[in-house]
Amino acid sequence: MIQWTELVVFSLLFLVVSVMGFLASRWQRGSTLEHLDEWGLGGRKFGAWITWFLVGGDLYTAYTFVAVPALLFGAGAMGFFALPYTVILYPLVFLPVLRLWSVSRVHGYVTPADFVRGRYGSSLLAFLVALTGLVATMPYIALQLVGLEAVLRTMGLNGTGIAGHLPLVVAFVILAVYTYQSGLRAPALIAFVKDILIYIVILVAVIYLPAQFGGWSAIFETAEAKFQASESPNDGLLLNANNQLQYITLALGSALALFLYPHSLTGILASRGRNVIKRNMMALPAYSLLLGLLALLGYVAIAAGATPITNNATGRPDTNTIIPVLFDNEFGSLFAGVAFAAIGIGALVPAAIMSIAAANLWTRNIYKEYLKRDATPAQEAKQAKLASLVVKFGAVLCIVLIDPQFSIDLQLIGGVIILQTLPAVAIALYTRWLHRWALVAGWIAGMGYGMYLLYLIPNPAAGRAHFGGSALALDKLTLLGWHPFAGSAVQIYVGFLALLLNLLVAVVVTVALRAGRVAEGADVTSPADYHADEGSERLRPVAEPIAEAPTAH
Helix, strand or coil, X not given: CCCHHHHHHHHHHHHHHHHHHHHHHHCCCCCCCCCHHHHCCHHHCECHHHHHHHHHHHHCCHHHHHHHHHHHHHHEHHHHHHHHHHHHHHHHHHHHXXXXXXXXXXXXXXXXXXXXXXXXXXXXXXXXXXXXXXXXXXXXXXXXXXXXXXXXXXXXXXCCHHXXXXXXXXXXXXXXXXXXXXXXXXXXXXXXXXXXXXHHXXXXXXXXXXXXXXXXXXXXXXXXXXXXXXXXXXXXXXXXXXXXXXXXHHHXXXXXXXXXXXXXXXXXXXXXXXXXXXXXXXXXXXXXXXXXXXXXXXXXXXXXXXXXXXXXXXXXXXXXXXXXXXXXXXXXXXXXXXXXXHHHHHHHHHHHHHHHHHHHHHHHHHHHHHHCCCCCHHHHHHHHHHHHHHHHHXXXXXXXXXXXXXXXXXXXXXXXXXXXXXHHHCXXXXXXXXXXXXXXXXXXXXXXXXXXXXXXXXXXXXXXXXXXCXXXXXXXXXXXXXXXXXXXXXXXXXXXXXXXXXXXXXXXHHHHHHHCCCCCCCCCCCHHHHHCCCCCXXXXXXXXXXXXXXXXX
């Protein structure tokens, strides 16, 4: 049954942000939007507050509002890996992102693949980094789709077949149009509304809801009783011997992966200067408090007796609807509508940034590099706008083809993929010791092994034998037919294993290639490039054409 009051409130707020998205093209506008510096990076002039909301809106997504609480509801303590992950994240990336901003502003780089091409003089390595970013972003955008669908389904828009996806299609058509018109300025402006709504909803929820169910002590007792009755040995309020390694590798792997995603770096490259980034890296952990409060709502949903809504398209309960159902049951229709709008807008903002970042990769590192080398800045901008539309459809395919047990696995599977760019992007910010061909070899080994391990993971909820998640029992690991951990039920995040193999191969092949004195390629960057700041004469003017860098395949 359609919840009309909630739907009207949701639609009105959605309409407001849509209008803001269309008007954003005139906000802080430069001389033209027909350049990737302007369309894809907002003119590279966002200050501290805009960057705070943009990066926060980019990183704290439907993953935060829907996927993490759903994992706590379904599995318990394992879902809390998202907290240490966001705590260790910012110290890890504080210095590398400053160096990337500087070298990118000096040379006019728009994507991490641009940097790799300049650092190693290799269009092939840059292509692999760009392709990896494109593929890894698809499941992340898909996670935003899943979050939006959960809200729409809770409001009664839960049809079967194609009709069941119609509201989602309409929402994303609107998103696609204003993203096409306004570029990065649209999600940057909308992020203000999104964060304000989210903070209001969550603060009300964590103060009001626990009091309704006897306080946190009673809530934890109810959750513990549910997990004790669970058939899964890994469910519980505490970790056990089998999932502690998974927890650790998930947290560390996720922290290493997040700022390798092209959309995470887009917000950094759009910043005005290094001081803006420093202030944000120090302040953004405040969002971790929000994440922790949101995660606990998964336990509140257990105490409230909330049950997932059945997805009429699949016939299975949709765990992602747990938080929307909780709000629907425990709050009035008006406030529930506001909460649903906050979650829906919280999915659209990062989806817009992700599609823009993916479009920048396609345009700069595939279209211009291989299809039209003499593309003008206006032609690049046009390509990026079109590509931003296409990647959204790729995200829909991820939902259809992967359909994992928990939606959070869409992000974790993307993490397995994007982690394979760490040697070529993050390590290269400090040293060029790894040989370009060794990086290619490491990428092939890590990506192949990661995909193989993901293939081995079943999805019992959907009745599928493969690609059901991101954690694998050590018992399944083999070395040329030998099972070093035979019989072990201990689980591990496969992205961590794939990255270790990638690094091992890259180091070994580098030693061999250096012994053979194989050419290393030209590096167009200099040590001083990595320290340039706002106001420096070294910075390339915004929207200036980029000269061709030396290249080798």
